[in-house]
Amino acid sequence: MHQVVLPVIGTVAAWRAEARRLAAGGVPPEAVSWRVGQAEADLFATQPPATGTPRQINLSRVAIKGLESALCHRDPERFARAYALVLRLSQGSLRWGDRADPAMRKVMLQAKAVHRDIHKMHAFVRFREVESTDPRRAFAAWFEPEHPIVEAATPFFANRFGDMDWVIATPAVTARFIAGQLSFSETESTQRPPADDTEDLWRTYYASIFNPARLMVKAMQSEMPKKYWHNLPEADLIPNLIRTAEARAAKMEAARPTDPPARRAAVARAMAMPEKTEAAPGTMEDLRRQAQGCTRCPLHGSATQIVFGEGPHDADLMIVGEQPGDREDLTGRPFVGPAGEVFDTEARAAGLEREQIYITNAVKHFKFSVRGKRRIHQRPNADEVQSCRWWLTRERALVRPKLIIAMGATACQTLTGSGAGLLRRRGTVEAAEDGMPVFITVHPSYILRLPDPAQQTAERVAFRDDLETAGHILQTLCQSAAQTNA
Amino acid sequence: MTKRTLSEKLAILSDAAKYDASCASSGGQRRGSRDGSGLGSSGGAGICHAYAPDGRCISLLKILMTNFCIYDCAYCVNRVSSRVERARFSVDEVVRLTIEFYRRNYIEGLFLSSGIIRSPDDTMADMVRIARTLRQQENFRGYIHLKTIPDAAPELIDEAGRWADRLSINVEMPTEAGLTRLAPEKSATGIRKAMAEVRVRREASRERSHTGKRKARFAPAGQSTQVIVGADAADDRAILTQSSTLYANYQLSRVYYSAFSPIPDASKNLPLIRPPLLREHRLYQADWLLRFYGFEVGEIAQKGMLDLEVDPKLAWALEHRAAFPVDVNRAPKEMLLRVPGFGTKTVARILAARRHGAVRYEGLAAMGAVMKNAKAFIVAPGWSPRGMTDDAALKTRFAPPPEQLSLL
Numbered sequence: 001m002h003q004v005v006l007p008v009i010g011t012v013a014a015w016r017a018e019a020r021r022l023a024a025g026g027v028p029p030e031a032v033s034w035r036v037g038q039a040e041a042d043l044f045a046t047q048p049p050a051t052g053t054p055r056q057i058n059l060s061r062v063a064i065k066g067l068e069s070a071l072c073h074r075d076p077e078r079f080a081r082a083y084a085l086v087l088r089l090s091q092g093s094l095r096w097g098d099r100a101d102p103a104m105r106k107v108m109l110q111a112k113a114v115h116r117d118i119h120k121m122h123a124f125v126r127f128r129e130v131e132s133t134d135p136r137r138a139f140a141a142w143f144e145p146e147h148p149i150v151e152a153a154t155p156f157f158a159n160r161f162g163d164m165d166w167v168i169a170t171p172a173v174t175a176r177f178i179a180g181q182l183s184f185s186e187t188e189s190t191q192r193p194p195a196d197d198t199e200d201l202w203r204t205y206y207a208s209i210f211n212p213a214r215l216m217v218k219a220m221q222s223e224m225p226k227k228y229w230h231n232l233p234e235a236d237l238i239p240n241l242i243r244t245a246e247a248r249a250a251k252m253e254a255a256r257p258t259d260p261p262a263r264r265a266a267v268a269r270a271m272a273m274p275e276k277t278e279a280a281p282g283t284m285e286d287l288r289r290q291a292q293g294c295t296r297c298p299l300h301g302s303a304t305q306i307v308f309g310e311g312p313h314d315a316d317l318m319i320v321g322e323q324p325g326d327r328e329d330l331t332g333r334p335f336v337g338p339a340g341e342v343f344d345t346e347a348r349a350a351g352l353e354r355e356q357i358y359i360t361n362a363v364k365h366f367k368f369s370v371r372g373k374r375r376i377h378q379r380p381n382a383d384e385v386q387s388c389r390w391w392l393t394r395e396r397a398l399v400r401p402k403l404i405i406a407m408g409a410t411a412c413q414t415l416t417g418s419g420a421g422l423l424r425r426r427g428t429v430e431a432a433e434d435g436m437p438v439f440i441t442v443h444p445s446y447i448l449r450l451p452d453p454a455q456q457t458a459e460r461v462a463f464r465d466d467l468e469t470a471g472h473i474l475q476t477l478c479q480s481a482a483q484t485n486a
Numbered sequence: 487m488t489k490r491t492l493s494e495k496l497a498i499l500s501d502a503a504k505y506d507a508s509c510a511s512s513g514g515q516r517r518g519s520r521d522g523s524g525l526g527s528s529g530g531a532g533i534c535h536a537y538a539p540d541g542r543c544i545s546l547l548k549i550l551m552t553n554f555c556i557y558d559c560a561y562c563v564n565r566v567s568s569r570v571e572r573a574r575f576s577v578d579e580v581v582r583l584t585i586e587f588y589r590r591n592y593i594e595g596l597f598l599s600s601g602i603i604r605s606p607d608d609t610m611a612d613m614v615r616i617a618r619t620l621r622q623q624e625n626f627r628g629y630i631h632l633k634t635i636p637d638a639a640p641e642l643i644d645e646a647g648r649w650a651d652r653l654s655i656n657v658e659m660p661t662e663a664g665l666t667r668l669a670p671e672k673s674a675t676g677i678r679k680a681m682a683e684v685r686v687r688r689e690a691s692r693e694r695s696h697t698g699k700r701k702a703r704f705a706p707a708g709q710s711t712q713v714i715v716g717a718d719a720a721d722d723r724a725i726l727t728q729s730s731t732l733y734a735n736y737q738l739s740r741v742y743y744s745a746f747s748p749i750p751d752a753s754k755n756l757p758l759i760r761p762p763l764l765r766e767h768r769l770y771q772a773d774w775l776l777r778f779y780g781f782e783v784g785e786i787a788q789k790g791m792l793d794l795e796v797d798p799k800l801a802w803a804l805e806h807r808a809a810f811p812v813d814v815n816r817a818p819k820e821m822l823l824r825v826p827g828f829g830t831k832t833v834a835r836i837l838a839a840r841r842h843g844a845v846r847y848e849g850l851a852a853m854g855a856v857m858k859n860a861k862a863f864i865v866a867p868g869w870s871p872r873g874m875t876d877d878a879a880l881k882t883r884f885a886p887p888p889e890q891l892s893l894l
Binding site for chain 2: 095097098099100105119122123124125126127128129137139141156157158159160161162163164180196198199200201202204205206207208209210211212213214215216217218219220223224232234238241242245249252253255257258260261263264267268270271292293301302304305329330331332368370371372373374375
């Protein structure tokens with residue numbers, strides 16, 4: 001039988017080269033035996049029997065990664081198993097990841113065990129500072145992995161501790177990172193580095209972060225098995241923490257509540273100081289402040305915040321939309337989402353300046369339903385519109401605009417009492433209950449919902465025309481108001 | 487007052503921080519220091535460097551900057567009316583602890599929270615200064631999680647997001663009424679607004695400018711929050727409804743559930759209870775079902791409280807036997823995800839294997855399925871559950887024997 005001896009350092013790379021060579025020579029798996037160690041003098045240096053078909057090995061990247069991990073397992077059979085598997089994979093008689101195949105399943109389980117061991121090494125290596133003559137600080141650690149994983153696991157430390165020199169010694173292999181160079185050698189000394197002062201701080205932290213009222217020893221041990229404990233500086237605290245936990249928890253529960261310290265009263269006095277900026281009653285600021293705590297309908301429950309109107313408090317033109325959307329809810333400002341963008345663009349084109357308009361909504365909280373991680377807009381119902389009218393009425397009374405543009409059915413409903421037949425009514429002026437002229441048009445989000453781009457363009461033009469018409473009406477209203485005053 | 491040593495401060499301020507459940511260090515920006523120009527790496531899977539005997543992982547140095555606080559939240563050990571010992575770290579002390587712990591591979595980074603001192607802005611400014619010093623002066627590239635203080639100035643939140651991987655702010659209570667009662671100084675709207683602000687900034691930071699330049703990253707590992715379970719009367723349905731709204735509203739990475747746990751010097755307004763640990767566990771399971779398994783809150787928490795005896799997915803399957811047994815080789819992905827004992831990985835493996843031939847019953851265990859839970863709910867070549875699916879006593883196969891319940 002042909003024997004392959006792989007080196008202790010660089011085992012996986014050596015296996016890879018050897019496996020390729022043997023496969024290309026058509027050597028069947030049963031004709032090779034593998035081991036790790038020192039190559040002995042050419043005792044078995046027989047030429048391997050080429051009884052199989054020569055093969056070029058081509059594997060997927062996932063397969064290579066999985067195999068290389070499995071080759072870091074301590075199982076001595078791993079090399080032979082992997083070689084046989086590689087041949088079957090390149091023959092096409094086996095699919096990578098087919099767990100129904102016993103050999104494949106074994107390789108995958110071993111790869112998983114190796115990943116776990118590497119992960120635990122990343123977690124449980126504990127460095128201790130050692131003396132250094134260099135400006136770079138130097139650290140050392142002793143660790144006992146379950147599998148020969150040092151070469152696979154230590155590049156992580158090089159990436160993490162790039163600005164210090166370190167040594168991680170394990171029973172078989174030692175990794176050194178000196179002046180930015182990572183190297184491996186066989187371990188000569190099994191001496192542990194001496195403890196350093198910071199370890200006591202760490203032990204203090206470990207003992208304090210533990211909550212004795214929720215003792216769950218099994219959960220701890222499944223993630224931090226005892227086999228790692230003897231190299232962890234915090235582990236010798238564990239038995240005592242467990243022993244005293246129940247008594248500590250019972251003591252907390254039994255303790256009577258105490259009276260608050262004197263500081264409590266002082267802080268309470270300081271915090272009870274009246275707020276400096278109290279808005280005068282009857283102003284827009286006061287109304288806005290009141291609205292922040294609005295619970296008139298259930299919509300405040302899931303929305304972020306109330307989205308109040310915005311704009312000059314003596315504007316001639318007021319715009320009323322339906323309700324805030326996702327963006328508006330997050331930012332607290334009306335018409336800043338996609339529909340707001342449509343409005344801004346078309347209003348500007350129609351000669352209306354947003355800075356001179358008071359913009360608000362018929363309903364001031366966002367109504368939505370949750371679909372996974374998304375919020376789907378829902379139309380407010382009559383009750384919600386009715387409850388929120390309270391705010392709109394007060395906004396109207398304070399701003400006293402000459403013209404209101406109602407955008408969409410909800411705004412129409414709250415202002416004129418009916419939201420029906422919107423498309424028939426658009427472009428016309430109706431009177432609100434108190435006689436204020438209300439110009440009716442569609443909501444810009446209606447345009448965004450149209451599936452056909454050509455139709456969208458047409459509707460945008462119609463919307464702009466509406467706004468232009470409203471602009472003219474407003475001008476006429478302003479002029480006649482000026483004449484009346486004069 | 488005598489000056490406390492660093493060790494004494496550490497004991498007080500980590501003891502004060504332990505009621506925050508979050509310790510995630512995963513996700514976020516990939517960084518490293520292979521070139522020697524700094525210290526630390528992050529990105530990818532998080533690492534738990536130790537486990538405390540309470541079963542919680544220790545991944546980050548979780549401390550408060552100070553446990554002085556002007557708020558009086560009944561559930562909190564640090565409330566102003568509590569007589570716990572108080573301490574305060576200086577910026578340098580936090581930086582030194584973080585760096586020295588990190589160099590010894592004890593931690594993945596820092597999770598810094600704080601009591602509210604003087605004003606929200608002052609507190610937040612100090613926390614931001616610590617993060618800035620770590621990043622700029624120490625070239626620290628590990629993980630930083632900052633707690634944001636509600637009502638802090640937007641510039642401070644903005645800077646916090648630039649230095650930190652994750653920002654979080656705790657909603658604390660499942661309902662607004664509960665929050666008002668137990669944490670009178672906190673406002674639910676203030677908390678939600680702060681979360682909305684973080685979401686908006688995160689999204690803005692991912693957009694490219696018109697020249698194609700990327701903006702500075704903002705909290706690349708996202709934001710999370712925590713809810714205390716069992717301190718008020720809210721049921722599981724209320725808790726989960728709030729969570730699903732929070733996930734949708736603010737694209738949170740995680741909602742943590744923390745069983746209300748006894749604290750030293752408890753408040754008169756909130757009597758101590760044994761922490762409802764099993765309830766907390768069921769809530770996490772339900773949270774996973776909402777996020778990865780396509781369940782809706784109404785489906786799993788129909789009755790208000792989750793079943794403590796069996797996990798929520800099994801409970802759902804037991805209530806909806808008409809949907810089972812599921813044919814492993816024909817069922818759509820959505821239905822496979824609803825089979826008890828099948829996780830997302832198992833389902834992915836089944837779907838991949840189905841493309842190459844029938845999946846047999848014997849092969850399912852190798853794909854990671856928990857057959858004890860699954861077998862009553864599936865059919866596959868080599869297996870039929872026959873009457874087991876509709877057996878009235880099916881639940882007794884899964885529920886623990888009654889005496890174990892007395893412990894909880």
